[in-house]
Amino acid sequence: MTKFSEIDRLAISTIRLLAVDEVSTANSGHPGAPLGLAPAAHVLFRQLKFNPKNPEWINRDRFVLSNGHAVALLYAMLYLSGYDFTLDDLKKFRQLGSKTPGHPEFELPGVEVTTGPLGQGICNAVGLAIAQANFAAKYNKPGYTLSDSYTFAFLGDGCLQEGVSSEASSLAGHLQLGNLIAIHDDNKITIDGPTSYSFTEDVAKRYESYGWEVLYVENGDSNLEAIAEALEQAKQSKNKPTLIQLRTTIGFGSLNEGTSSVHGSPLKPDDVKQLKKSFGFNPEESFVVPQEVYDFYNKSIIEPGTKANQEWDALFAKYSSNFPELGAEVSRRLEGKLPSGWESALPTYTPGDSAVASRKLSEIVLSKIFDNIPELIGGSADLSPSNLTRVSDAVDFQPKSTGLGDYSGRYIRYGVREHGMGAIMNGISAFGANFRPYGGTFLNFVSYAAGAVRLAALSGHPVIWVATHDSIGLGEDGPTHQPIETLAHFRALPNIQVWRPADGNEVSAAYKVALESKHTPSIIALSRQNLPQLEGSSIEKAAKGGYVLKNPSGAAPDLILVSTGSEVGIVVEAAKKLESTKSLKVRVVSLPDFHTFGLQSKEYKLSVFPDGVPILSVEVLSTFGWSKYAHESFGLDRFGASGKGPAIYEHFGFTPSGIAEKAEKVVAFYKGKKIISPVNKAL
């Protein structure tokens, strides 16, 4: 059992005051939680396994600050623990361009996941714990424990109130993740005031109902032994995640401790002074770290961590010579490389091949690549038979005792928990080892997970959403299930691919680009209904995000029809009709992903959408945003309807003749007008 002494108390005061100084200097931020949580952070870091000079070491313990607004505490900890931060960085807290932004960001050294939006971090922690369990189950060998790290998370009342954390916590209990330890900063205060205003549930009982071990620390402000003991006990809980309820005082030591006024505003100068005085520091000095605190952190934290990393390196070298294949696989994964030649397994199609629903085409891709890419780890939010995300020989990721699978399994039964799934996938990706999670749900319900999708894009977690039932084409389930705004929503989000492939080659292209992306997540929107294999498609062309599928023979086109997914085949028929009955020359463009197309050169984009030709987009969803690539849009700026898929398409006019009718109007309207291509821009 760790012993604590004066140096620990001095270190804790140092941490508290560093955080307070950060917030005061910035004149912005959250001093309350750092003051309350500094003791827990210090005790935790004293037994956390990491090497600050190698923040990517795969067997480090992970620490997630789910209450990301307490980031001033995290920066203080990372600085003292030897990560690549300087005191100067801390002094620039929350300033533009500094290394210490207002919430933790994934790309910073020692920051495991981006947090701030409440509830996400604890779910990421569940993902990290799943990844660790899977990695260990796959690669550990007797005498060669490559992976035995823990995931720790701090979370506040806000995180516990968010539904997303309920979803992931319930699943974590089901999965018996003993490697997950969460510390609830039970300070009884939220922004509005005391938790008695809105949050009077029995949190401990709730977590027990999920199958967690729940421990208590009555005095988290100063009882370091009790904190250490709880952590130790939590580590012994092998088949249950642990929640430690840590009673703390928000803004500990400040004049307004224990109230909401210390949550999110800097302390007043006088308050800072009395705080420093009461902690035995000079009230006139800021950002003070006593040398003995540096020494202590060096000796007790940095050196043991560095040594542990070195020992692991030696172990892994021996492992690699005893298990050369697995060793090479681990090395490859640690380098973030996919197995070479993996993409040769991607299926290709010719127009003679039969029409297939793109959700089924997605299943075919997954079944071809699943065995060869051990870092693929799939799942679905309880729609496996509809999303077709589970390849037939997949093993479920389950505790062995359930008889339903084991931790080496790579298919996760997420339950009806889309948002939790999204945040867990982000955590799995953040673990490293090239983990590539994918998860299925209906496209319309990716919106439930908007918070997690946004963080994937912001953090650059290249997770893949397998989003089936992507339009009114799903039919009878009706408008509650038919996406309208969904593609526009995610197309407007930076750094995310939003694929809507039109046939088999395009589905393969979507997976190819998505999997080759190291820092960009993807949504792949897939149909329930069968789609024909198109003349003119190829993986190579579709991998550009947009391309000319069909050109009129001879002269320049009178019209360009641009479309995506299930409408491309109908548009091809419309183009034929316009050519044969109206002698119009029509180019058809397939644009499966706006994001990837947007990355192409202006020359290429102009070659697809040249000046002088009117462009009509056709997609059975909101037209919003289509004016980026089209002069006119035919879409669905209303909610859908319940009925048979083909009947709904007919009803709204998405048929070859319905489209041809719109097309004729467009050609007539633009006749004689000087037309500028929508990709030909001043800015």
Added chain:
Amino acid sequence: MTKFSEIDRLAISTIRLLAVDEVSTANSGHPGAPLGLAPAAHVLFRQLKFNPKNPEWINRDRFVLSNGHAVALLYAMLYLSGYDFTLDDLKKFRQLGSKTPGHPEFELPGVEVTTGPLGQGICNAVGLAIAQANFAAKYNKPGYTLSDSYTFAFLGDGCLQEGVSSEASSLAGHLQLGNLIAIHDDNKITIDGPTSYSFTEDVAKRYESYGWEVLYVENGDSNLEAIAEALEQAKQSKNKPTLIQLRTTIGFGSLNEGTSSVHGSPLKPDDVKQLKKSFGFNPEESFVVPQEVYDFYNKSIIEPGTKANQEWDALFAKYSSNFPELGAEVSRRLEGKLPSGWESALPTYTPGDSAVASRKLSEIVLSKIFDNIPELIGGSADLSPSNLTRVSDAVDFQPKSTGLGDYSGRYIRYGVREHGMGAIMNGISAFGANFRPYGGTFLNFVSYAAGAVRLAALSGHPVIWVATHDSIGLGEDGPTHQPIETLAHFRALPNIQVWRPADGNEVSAAYKVALESKHTPSIIALSRQNLPQLEGSSIEKAAKGGYVLKNPSGAAPDLILVSTGSEVGIVVEAAKKLESTKSLKVRVVSLPDFHTFGLQSKEYKLSVFPDGVPILSVEVLSTFGWSKYAHESFGLDRFGASGKGPAIYEHFGFTPSGIAEKAEKVVAFYKGKKIISPVNKAL
């Protein structure tokens, strides 16, 4: 205590077979849950208080089918209970244009809320219960119980797995909503298979931890007495909502009962036949309702309900003469009318007035109208001091015993539960009595509630989201909190106003249009930073959604700058700069709401955006969708940054000179080109 006999069993068999016939005739839908839940539905409807000929009767009991996929059951119940459905409607289940779509839709008689997206219905039920408690607290008088109705909900395992239901259920326990009774269809099956795959938590214990009463019915398939007893006991639970765990067999009676295969696919014809036979029905007949079942429903359900409604009408007439003011208020609310002249309280501003943050302007509006509109019921997801949603003399909606407020209070402390708040607001609105809920959070976190916002738009619940901190202008909290895609997301959603007002007059206009909308929800995006009062703005002009704020003197404009919210003031400065230093004639258009502007005549829109003039949009969020109204866009197609708000604006070039620079490029690019207005379209 209700007694049950053979007629009840016959009615239940009738209901089961009606549902099965609906699904079979449609060859689409979910037979499993209706077969399992028919007994509970029958027992519940036997004691439910409603008048099928007056589905809007304010003191009816509400029934919410949170597992909306079991809708075939609901249609059967509504049909037998005398609502405006025919057998023919049931025969057209899930057909295009029928009155029986694939999930329950709000506008149908007897359908209290639209359900299908899991988890929402139970939260709506919490909102209905809040509304009832508030309505009763406000209007009931000794001897005049105008309101004492209950809200009942069925929910499945899927609803319980969704985080949104956790949020609302925790709050319902805190609020001690004794008028809320939920029945968990505990059938142990989800789409993926047995709940043991992903959902092994102790649901009863969890609901107890929220402060609910939990009751059990061991045999929900046939023990009608036990179901009735549980309902009776639940009604006695005055200070706690009740969850009844009802053990049922999914697909009861079918050959595959108790498995996931009966969840979402029609039964095979042979299975239907054996089912009918075993229930004593002719296997060759469909949609059979024995006359005695009609008679029984008439006598036991329809007649008592109609009578109760008549008695209530008489009571209300007496009430109105004894309490004329309150009576008139109730009548007005039941007619769905706001107090006449309410809008005269809306503040107006002139350019001489000081610069104010629009979140503060919103607070001023609320404080002016809150007392005069008793149907306004506000709240915030734990950001009251930031969203400024709580007017100073508001009373909290809280159980009286807490000492924090009472049920007549109209300010709800939602806690950090954005999605729950959204779904609860939808339920409050669905109660009727003209309830107008509004709820605050940061704009970026409205995305957490995307599922509920979508249902507000689809159902036409005119709720108002007070969405502050609407851009990078929020400053130091950084990219995790700064919306980028959010406005585009909701602008792409049908039937929703997305306001981003530029000054005080525009804030008043946003509230005016939002509150006058009977079937359209709104999001009002508001700034953290101060905004100047603009020359040229007015409530009347802004209420058109977009208008010419400033025209160049003399000749036609060389350029139109269109903008929203906090950027409009900067754009006005840019326009002045361009006029004074470059002699460019610049029109400035303010476009606070795309939706409302889109409803104006083409002539009006062309008067704002005429042919022949290049248009540049300026908004510090995603440019996606702006090409609808602009040829060129200056925005932020990347994530934001942590720093002081003004520094970030400067950094990204959103300053008068930064905008002027872009504007010059645009003018140069379009010089000599024939320019078509983006609102001048063929389609």
